[in-house]
Amino acid sequence: MISTIIIAVTAMAFIGVIAAIILYYVAQKFKVIEDPKIDEIAEQLPGANCGGCGFAGCRNFAETIVKSGSMEGLNCPVGGNSLRNIIGGIMGVQVTETTPQVAVVRCNGNPANAPLKVKYDGPFTCQFVHGLFAGENGCPYGCLGLGDCVQACKFDAMYMDLVTGLPVVIEEKCVACGACVKACPRMIIEMRNKGPKGKRIFVSCVNREKGVIARKNCSVACIGCNKCVKICPHDAIILENNLAYIDYDKCKLCRKCVAECPTDAIHEVAFPVRKPTAVSNEQLAMSN
Amino acid sequence: MLKTFKMGGVHPPEMKIAGNREIKVMPIPGKVFIPLNQHLGVPAMPVVKKGDEVKTGQLIARSAAFISANIHAPVSGKIVSLEDITDHSGYRKPGMVIEVAGDVWDESIDRDTGLKDTIVLSQEEIIQKIAEMGIVGLGGATFPTHIKMMVPKGKKADVLIINGVECEPYLTSDHRLMLEKGEEIIVGTRILMKALGVNRAIIGIENNKPDAIVHLTTLVKNLDGIEVAALKVKYPQGGEKQLIKALTGREVPSGKLPIEVGCVVDNIGTAFAVYEAVQKNKPLIERIVTVTGPEIDHPANYLVRIGTPVSDLIKQSAIPEEKIGKLISGGPMMGKSLNSMDVPVTKGTSGILVIPEYQASRVPARVCIRCGRCISVCPMGLEPYLLSALAYNTNWEQLETEKIMDCMECGSCHYTCPSGRPLLDYIRLGKSRTGQIIRSRINKS
Numbered sequence: 001m002i003s004t005i006i007i008a009v010t011a012m013a014f015i016g017v018i019a020a021i022i023l024y025y026v027a028q029k030f031k032v033i034e035d036p037k038i039d040e041i042a043e044q045l046p047g048a049n050c051g052g053c054g055f056a057g058c059r060n061f062a063e064t065i066v067k068s069g070s071m072e073g074l075n076c077p078v079g080g081n082s083l084r085n086i087i088g089g090i091m092g093v094q095v096t097e098t099t100p101q102v103a104v105v106r107c108n109g110n111p112a113n114a115p116l117k118v119k120y121d122g123p124f125t126c127q128f129v130h131g132l133f134a135g136e137n138g139c140p141y142g143c144l145g146l147g148d149c150v151q152a153c154k155f156d157a158m159y160m161d162l163v164t165g166l167p168v169v170i171e172e173k174c175v176a177c178g179a180c181v182k183a184c185p186r187m188i189i190e191m192r193n194k195g196p197k198g199k200r201i202f203v204s205c206v207n208r209e210k211g212v213i214a215r216k217n218c219s220v221a222c223i224g225c226n227k228c229v230k231i232c233p234h235d236a237i238i239l240e241n242n243l244a245y246i247d248y249d250k251c252k253l254c255r256k257c258v259a260e261c262p263t264d265a266i267h268e269v270a271f272p273v274r275k276p277t278a279v280s281n282e283q284l285a286m287s288n
Numbered sequence: 289m290l291k292t293f294k295m296g297g298v299h300p301p302e303m304k305i306a307g308n309r310e311i312k313v314m315p316i317p318g319k320v321f322i323p324l325n326q327h328l329g330v331p332a333m334p335v336v337k338k339g340d341e342v343k344t345g346q347l348i349a350r351s352a353a354f355i356s357a358n359i360h361a362p363v364s365g366k367i368v369s370l371e372d373i374t375d376h377s378g379y380r381k382p383g384m385v386i387e388v389a390g391d392v393w394d395e396s397i398d399r400d401t402g403l404k405d406t407i408v409l410s411q412e413e414i415i416q417k418i419a420e421m422g423i424v425g426l427g428g429a430t431f432p433t434h435i436k437m438m439v440p441k442g443k444k445a446d447v448l449i450i451n452g453v454e455c456e457p458y459l460t461s462d463h464r465l466m467l468e469k470g471e472e473i474i475v476g477t478r479i480l481m482k483a484l485g486v487n488r489a490i491i492g493i494e495n496n497k498p499d500a501i502v503h504l505t506t507l508v509k510n511l512d513g514i515e516v517a518a519l520k521v522k523y524p525q526g527g528e529k530q531l532i533k534a535l536t537g538r539e540v541p542s543g544k545l546p547i548e549v550g551c552v553v554d555n556i557g558t559a560f561a562v563y564e565a566v567q568k569n570k571p572l573i574e575r576i577v578t579v580t581g582p583e584i585d586h587p588a589n590y591l592v593r594i595g596t597p598v599s600d601l602i603k604q605s606a607i608p609e610e611k612i613g614k615l616i617s618g619g620p621m622m623g624k625s626l627n628s629m630d631v632p633v634t635k636g637t638s639g640i641l642v643i644p645e646y647q648a649s650r651v652p653a654r655v656c657i658r659c660g661r662c663i664s665v666c667p668m669g670l671e672p673y674l675l676s677a678l679a680y681n682t683n684w685e686q687l688e689t690e691k692i693m694d695c696m697e698c699g700s701c702h703y704t705c706p707s708g709r710p711l712l713d714y715i716r717l718g719k720s721r722t723g724q725i726i727r728s729r730i731n732k733s
Contacts, residue, residue, distance in 0.1 A: 134627060138628075
């Protein structure tokens with residue numbers, strides 16, 4: 001009786017040892033040598049797998065960095081510059097600074113500015129409605145207000161304003177991953193430089209129709225009047241297809257265009273309230 | 289036992305309230321708006337300039353590609369602008385505006401109303417004439433007719449089917465045309481038979497139009513090859529593939545055209561337009577439009593010039609503003625809802641349906657209860673619940689293997705769903721995205 005147990009135990013132990021030896025040799029033979037840097041970098045990355053870097057996930061991004069050996073052309077918008085420095089430290093390379101960016105909604109077509117003309121009660125996705133019709137306010141370029149961007153945001157950095165019917169970006173939470181930019185079928189959302197102390201100026205309209213037609217649907221549409229282009233001292237504004245666009249790399253935030261825009265289509269963010277300047281006093285006197 | 293197709297189908301209330309109203313000629317409007325893309329395919333290229341004087345029936349835009357169609361001036365007057373025109377969706381598409389001055393017709397058009405039933409042109413000449421006169425399928429899909437008539441090499445047509453089904457509720461334009469222009473339609477059918485080189489034609493008419501069946505049957509009594517077939521009332525029998533199945537028992541394979549089984553299908557309206565084009569040299573510049581709705585006092589069928597704004601039709605029918613909740617171009621099942629009243633009538637507008645506001649809104653969508661009704665009514669044998677769920681989850685690859693491209697968007701699934709789910713909306717989304725993927729793959733290879 002006892003001998004049966006002994007035989008069984010010895011046999012099992014013997015098989016175990018043999019299997020261990022085989023496994024050891026196989027493991028040595030088929031070992032995948034992975035750069036330990038990949039793990040190190042992946043640990044530092046945010047781990048949200050948001051796709052903001054353009055790769056399939058954080059680990060895939062880390063692998064790409066290690067493979068290419070530098071941070072050239074690669075950026076994790078979530079981590080920003082602090083993360084770049086950490087990765088640079090791990091890789092032992094010098095990294096260039098990137099400018100932090102933020103998502104900007106370039107439409108101001110709320111019901112007050114662009115009155116609703118028809119009622120829609122089909123499925124609530126922008127993607128479908130974009131293919132179906134121009135939108136409840138009639139603007140074929142404007143925000144449909146059904147929140148595909150809010151759904152796409154993985155960082156809870158967007159919400160729909162129920163009064164205006166437009167999405168709002170929470171600047172503190174936005175990591176500039178670009179998911180909302182891809183989700184918007186009308187390409188209204190753009191990644192723009194955050195600017196010093198969050199100050200930035202942008203054209204809050206993407207309507208490329210002629211001014212008369214654009215104004216019919218929305219009172220704050222860009223009408224392509226060229227006034228901002230003329231007044232800009234830095235050549236930062238381009239007018240193409242009846243639409244002004246401010247190049248954020250060239251813009252020096254002088255705010256001249258904001259006052260010039262006849263339809264208030266140019267928005268300024270985080271600037272102090274404008275004091276009456278000498279010019280406007282003169283204008284006041286002239287008008288009097 | 290009346291003929292019909294086997295798979296799926298629904299029977300919505302027929303509501304053919306304008307069926308006994310004679311066709312009235314709609315007065316010419318002050319301005320007409322002509323979109324350059326009134327047909328399936330590439331938009332036509334304008335051949336006139338701003339400020340040009342045009343006569344009724346004069347060519348104003350030429351077919352720009354293989355699948356495209358000519359457009360003729362529906363009125364005489366001056367071209368005031370070549371600009372974008374808002375279409376039913378609210379998007380602006382290229383078009384032109386003509387300010388009407390009098391009604392001077394092009395000299396080449398025979399305006400005599402007498403019947404001309406000897407066909408003098410040869411097969412090639414007929415097809416060329418159809419192309420020249422800008423005839424497109426008037427059933428709603430607006431596919432250029434001359435391309436349908438050119439049978440591809442290696443294929444052979446043996447039967448022409450004339451579609452007088454008009455399975456959409458409310459619409460009566462084809463019904464009225466059959467009653468009032470029966471002789472012309474028969475001549476048009478003979479022209480189409482000659483163009484195709486077939487000696488058999490079937491006119492399919494649903495059984496809810498007994499007067500039209502009787503009328504056309506007496507007309508074809510002495511003619512060889514043309515027969516009139518009564519069909520059981522069932523939606524979507526007017527669909528090409530369903531009609532072929534109902535009349536001949538043949539089944540068009542998935543993703544193929546009817547010519548694969550030797551059939552060519554043309555609408556009643558198209559047959560009449562072909563008659564006018566070939567015998568009278570008259571281009572497609574007007575069509576029958578039904579103006580109707582559940583609460584309309586005077587439903588009517590109008591002979592309307594292409595480009596007439598819908599608001600004129602509404603005014604002519606004296607429909608008060610408060611009765612308009614929703615406007616649909618076409619029938620209630622497959623029609624497109626209009627974004628504004630300024631939209632013009634195009635070659636594909638078979639009716640304007642006015643729905644009061646309380647009937648216009650949808651029921652709130654509830655969860656799918658897996659009853660399978662959508663599957664049992666799908667005339668193409670698809671699984672609408674699955675397709676819409678896949679489209680919702682953006683699974684475009686699987687949508688292709690589930691044959692979403694076979695869907696003809698008849699809306700039977702949507703109509704029958706007891707949970708009021710927006711099945712067709714998501715299927716349309718899936719169809720457009722899957723179609724894009726398939727097209728880009730074809731372009732690559």
